[in-house]
Structures are given as C-alpha cells and as structure tokens.
Amino acid sequence: MKITAIETFLVAPRWLFLKVSTDEGISGWGEPVVEGRAGTVRAAVHELSELLVGQDPLRIEDHWQVLRRGGFYRGGPVLSSALAGFDHALWDIAGKVRDAPVHELLGGPVRDRVRVYSWVGGDRPAGIREAVTAQVEAGFTAVKMNVAGPLTAIASPAEADAAVARAWEAREVLGPHRDLAIDFHGRVSPAMARRLVRMLEDVQPMFVEEPVLPETQGDALRAVVEASTVPIALGERLYSRWEFKPVLDAGVAVVQPDPSHAGGISELRRIGALAEMYGASLAPHCPLGPISLAASLQVAFATPNFLIQEQSVGMHYHEGREPTYLADPSIFAFQDGYAARPLGPGLGIEVDEAAVRRADEIGHAWRSPVWRHDDGGLAEW
Numbered sequence: 001m002k003i004t005a006i007e008t009f010l011v012a013p014r015w016l017f018l019k020v021s022t023d024e025g026i027s028g029w030g031e032p033v034v035e036g037r038a039g040t041v042r043a044a045v046h047e048l049s050e051l052l053v054g055q056d057p058l059r060i061e062d063h064w065q066v067l068r069r070g071g072f073y074r075g076g077p078v079l080s081s082a083l084a085g086f087d088h089a090l091w092d093i094a095g096k097v098r099d100a101p102v103h104e105l106l107g108g109p110v111r112d113r114v115r116v117y118s119w120v121g122g123d124r125p126a127g128i129r130e131a132v133t134a135q136v137e138a139g140f141t142a143v144k145m146n147v148a149g150p151l152t153a154i155a156s157p158a159e160a161d162a163a164v165a166r167a168w169e170a171r172e173v174l175g176p177h178r179d180l181a182i183d184f185h186g187r188v189s190p191a192m193a194r195r196l197v198r199m200l201e202d203v204q205p206m207f208v209e210e211p212v213l214p215e216t217q218g219d220a221l222r223a224v225v226e227a228s229t230v231p232i233a234l235g236e237r238l239y240s241r242w243e244f245k246p247v248l249d250a251g252v253a254v255v256q257p258d259p260s261h262a263g264g265i266s267e268l269r270r271i272g273a274l275a276e277m278y279g280a281s282l283a284p285h286c287p288l289g290p291i292s293l294a295a296s297l298q299v300a301f302a303t304p305n306f307l308i309q310e311q312s313v314g315m316h317y318h319e320g321r322e323p324t325y326l327a328d329p330s331i332f333a334f335q336d337g338y339a340a341r342p343l344g345p346g347l348g349i350e351v352d353e354a355a356v357r358r359a360d361e362i363g364h365a366w367r368s369p370v371w372r373h374d375d376g377g378l379a380e381w
Contacts, residue, residue, distance in 0.1 A: 001022050001023065001024050001026070001056060001057060001058065001097070002022060002023045002054055002055065002056065002057075003020055003021070003022055003052050003053050003054060003055050003056075003057050004021050004022055004023050004053065004054075005019075005020075005021040005053070006018065006019070006020055006021075006045070006046075006049040006052060006053065007019045007021075008032075008042050008045050008046070009356045009357065009359070009360040010038055010039070010042065010360055010363040010364060011289075011325065011356055011359040011360055011363075011364070012359055012362065012363075012364045012366075013364060013366060014033070014035055014036070014038065014288075014364060014366035015031060015033055015038070015288060015289040015364075016031065016032055016033040016038040016041055016042055016045075016085070017029060017030070017031055017085075017289070017291060017325070017351070017356055018030040018031070018032050018045060018085040018086065018088075018089055019089070019351075019353075020052070020057065020086070020089040020090065020093065022057055022093065026093055026096050026097060027089075027092075027093070028057070028088070028089035028090060028091070028092030028093035028096070028346065028347075029088065029089055029092055029291050029347065029349075029351050030084070030085030030086060030087065030088030030089035030092070030264070030291060030295075031084075031085055031088060031259075031260050031288060031289055031291035031292040031295070032044075032045055032081045032082045032083075032084050032085020032086070032088075032260060033081060033085075033260055033288065033289075033292075034077050034078060034081050034261065035287075035288075035366070035368065036366060036367045036368040037077070037078065038364070038366070040078055041078055041081050041082055041085075044078050044079055044081075044082035045082045045085060045086075048067055048079075048082055048083070048086070051063075051066055051067060051070060052067075052086065057090050057093045057094070058090075058093070058094055058097065060087070060090045060091060060094060060266065061266065063086065063087075063090060064083065064087060064263070064264075064266050064267075067082075067083045067086060068080075068083055068263070075239055075240055076239060077237070077239060077261060080239035080240065080261060080262060080263050081239075081260055081261050083263050083264060084258075084259060084260050084261060084262065084263050084264035084267075085260065085264070086264070087263060087264025087265055087266050087267070088259070088260075088264050088265060088291060088292075088295045088347065091105070091264075091265050091266075091295075091298070091346070091347070092346035092347045093346065094346070095345045095346030095347065095348075096345045096346040098345070099345050100345060101298065101341075101342050101343060101344060101345060101346070101347075101348050102265065102295075102298040102346060102347060102348075103297075103298045103299070103301040103302040103341075103342075106265075106269065106298070106299070106302035107302050108302065109301045109302065109341055110301070110302060110303065110304050110306075111300075111301060111306070112341060113338040113339060113340055113341065114297055114300045114301060114306070114309050114338060114339045114341075115141065115142065115307075115308045115309065115337060115338055115339075116140070116142075116308065116309045116310070116311045116334055116337060116338065116339050117140060117141075117142035117143055117144055117179070117181060117308055117309070117310060117311070117337075118135045118138070118140045118142075118143050118144070118311065118313070119143070119144055119145070119287070119310075119312070120132050120135060120143045120144070120145045120170070121145060121146065122145035122146035122147055122148075122166055122170075122183075123146050123148075123149050124149060125162065125166060128145070128166055128169045128170055129169050129170075129172075129173055131145075132145075132169075132170045132173040132174060133173050136173060136174065136178065139334065139335065139336045139337050140178075140334070140337045141177075141178050141179065141336070141337035142178060142179035142180070142181065142206065142308060142337065143170065143174070143178075143179075143180060143181070144180075144181035144182070144183055144209070144310070145166070145167075145170055145180070145181075145182060145183065146182075146183050146184075146185060147163040147164070147166045147167050147182055147183075147184075147200075148162070148163040148166070148184075148187065148188075149187075149371070150187065150371045150372070150373055150379035150380070151163075151187050151188045151192065151379075152373060153188075153189040153191070153192065154189070154191065154192055155188070155192055160192075160195065160196060160199060163196060163199075164196075164199050164200060164203070167180065167182055167200055167203045167205070168203060171203050171204075179206040179308075180203065180204075180205050180206060181205060181206045181207050181208075181209060181233070182200065182203075182205045182207075182208045182209065183208075183209040183210060184196070184208060184209065184210050184211045184212075185209075185210055185380065185381070186210045186211075186212060186213040186214065186237075186380055187379070187380040187381075188211065188212065189212070190212050190216055190220040190221075190223060190224055193211040193212050193224045193227075194223060194224055194227035194228075196211070197211060197224065197227055197228040197230045197232070198227055198228045200228075200230060201228050201229060201230055205230055205231075206231070206308075207230070207231040207232065207233040207253060207254050207283075208230050208231070208232055208233065209233040209234070209236075209254075209256065210233070210234055210236065210237075211224050211232060211234075212224055213237075213380070214234060214235075214236075214237040214238055214247075217246045217247060217250060218246065218250065221234075221247065221250040221252070222250040222251055225250055225251040225252060226251065231253035231254060232251070232252045232253055232254070233252065233253065233254035233255070233256050233283065234247050234252050234254075234255065234256065235247065235252075235255045235256035235257050235258075235262075235271075235285065236256050236257075236258050236261070236285035237261075238257065238262065239261055239262050239263065240262065240263060240267060240271075241267065241270050241271050241274050244257070244271050244274060244275070245274065248274065248275060248277075248278040248280055252280060253280055253281065254280060254281045254282075254283050254307060255271060255272075255275045255280055255281070255282055255283070256283050256284065256285040256310075257271045257282075257284060257285065258284065258285040258286065258288075258292075259284055259286065259292050259295040259296050259299065260286075260288050260292045260295075261285075264295065265295050265298060265299055268282075268284060268295075268296075268299045269299060269302075269303065272299065272303045272305060272306070275305060276304065276305040280305070281305050281306070281307035282299075282300075282303055282305055282306050282307060283306070283307040283308050283309065283310070284296040284299060284300065284309060284310065285310055286309065286310045286311060286312065287310060287312045288312060289312070289325065290324060290325055290326050290332065290349060290351075291347065291349070291351070293309075293311055293312070293332065294331075294342070294347040294348055294349045295347060296309055296310075297309065297339055297342060297348070298342070298347060298348070301341055301342075309339065311332070311334075311339075313332060313334075324352075325351060325352050325355050325356050325359070326349055326350065326351065326352055327350040327351070327352045328349075328350060331344075331348065331349055368381055369381050
C-alpha cells in the first residue's frame, strides 16, 4: 500500500481537514489546524506532503519521526499541528486496514464509556445560569466556563469578586454532584492567578485551566499550583512531551494536550504516559471539529489516567454555524454526559466528503478576537 495523494479542506466555522488517499482505495482523515491560522497550517501540510507521497501509510511512527525531525527547525504550533493531522489520518488508515478502531490498536479499551464536558461561555456575565441549566438538562455532568473577560495584571477587588460570583452562579445550578471547570485562558498575571485560585477554593472547581500563560513555567507556575488546593490544568498551547515535562515538574494536576496541535494521537499517548509518572491526569483539549474529537476519544478509551474529554458540540464559538461534516452525526450523541465507545474502524467516523468539498469552496477566514483594556493596551484573549 502506498500514499497517492494528500488534500486539505478549509471548512467553516474555523477548521482545516486533511485527507490521505492510498492506491488500495483506503483513505484516512485528519484535522490539522491552529485556530485563526488555518491557512498557515495548510501551507505547512502541503510542504510536508512530499515526505509522505509514495510511502507506506502503515509506518506511522517512522513517518511521525520524519515529519518532526526531518527538518532542522521543528516543533511549534504550526508544524506540530500539521504533523497532528497526518498522524490522525495514518491511524485512521491503519484501523481501516485492520478493521478495528484505533483504541484497539493502542492496546484496547480501559473503560466502557468516556465522560465529556460542555462549554458555557462566561466571558460576559449575562446568561450564565441559563447556559449551565441548558447543559444540565442535556444530561452533562460537567461544564467548563470562563469567569472573566480581559483582566489587568492586578485586577481590582470588584473585578475579582465578579469573577468568583460568576463561578458561584454556575455552582448553584450544578449542585455538589456535578463538576465545574474554570478556564482563565492565560488572561491573568501569576500574582493575580494566585489570588483568584484561592478565592475560588470554596467553589471546588474540578480544575482551573491555564491560570497563567503557557510560557510562564518554572517557579512562577509552581507558585500558582501551591497557592491553593484547587487542581491546576494546562497544556492546550504546548506541543510536545518535552514541553509538558517542566509543567509536570511544577505540579500541575491535569495535562491538556490538543490532538490537533500536539502531534496527534501518537504524541498524546506519550504525553499521557508521561503525566501518569507524575500522578497527573489527561484531559485532552478539543474545542474543534469532529475529526479532532474522534481522535481524542480513541486516546481516551486506551489511556488509564484519562480524566474527562472536552467537546465542542454547541460551543459558543461555533454558535449558529456548526455543521457536523459526518455521514452519521449521531456518533456524538452523548448519553448522560458520556460518549459511547466507537466500534467502527479507524477513527470510528465516516466523513461526509461531499459536504466537506462544498464547504471548502467557500472556506473561512476565522481569526481570534483582539481585546483591549480600558486604557487601549492589548489584552489577552
């Protein structure tokens, strides 16, 4: 079997898909994208394609090594995301060749179902209670939310109190038997993060995500971890196991590699194993499309220290423009806040290729918002 063609598809609302075709008629799908930089990743995919066309798609690890190490400059969000999409597609092909879901190729399932959580926004104070109520009524047992918009390096007491009040609004709806995860999105300074996580202790979050920017590592991150009993999560903007080690050394409780950013299924498995050595849990980041979610679930079913899976169905970033691009969207019909084990071969999904090709004719130009503080200075989004 040889790889004959590699195609990319720029599809709304903000995704990039990849198709790897072979001379035996078996194809695999991947989702290589950096939100807001899909065109840049697309160019990287096309450049790297010359390393794969004509090769055996089943040499997954060898291809992973070549795609990462075959250039003098390596890693980072763009190249690691391009690599991730190839990795998804090659595992998809391998599963289809063997008529088995990817998680069986990874050693078999270690659980019968995977717990998932849903997003409820929170950038602005309005509508939190209603949004959380809707997710509870949909059967979810955990939600994640932001608790603030732009925050200055040292926020005022009123801003800090307002952030905590938003979290309490959600907790009151959820009660004590459901979980609340809180995302800071790297919007606050280490000093302010230490203050806020202590203020949030009584809310009992499942974790606080990205309390500081990912480049804030070492002693500064450790100080945030040690400031309270709240578990700290980090990792959506880290791209390899080498970048996760100092974060784990600092004591984070939950690692959140993104299957579309951090080298794909192959690297997520390694990051999960590394986290297991530290007693940390794996909760893959996944605010993206169906291929990325399918890849996440395959890893989740085969990873002992998996905690919970993010998913973007109904996510506020996609509101009003959320196509599935699947022949059978019911594959992600969650039941009581859990995803069933995918039994189909490969990634366990069938991509609606005609819909993807139609969407690619339109494309998209999604960009991250640019936020500013009241004084006009740039704020973290």
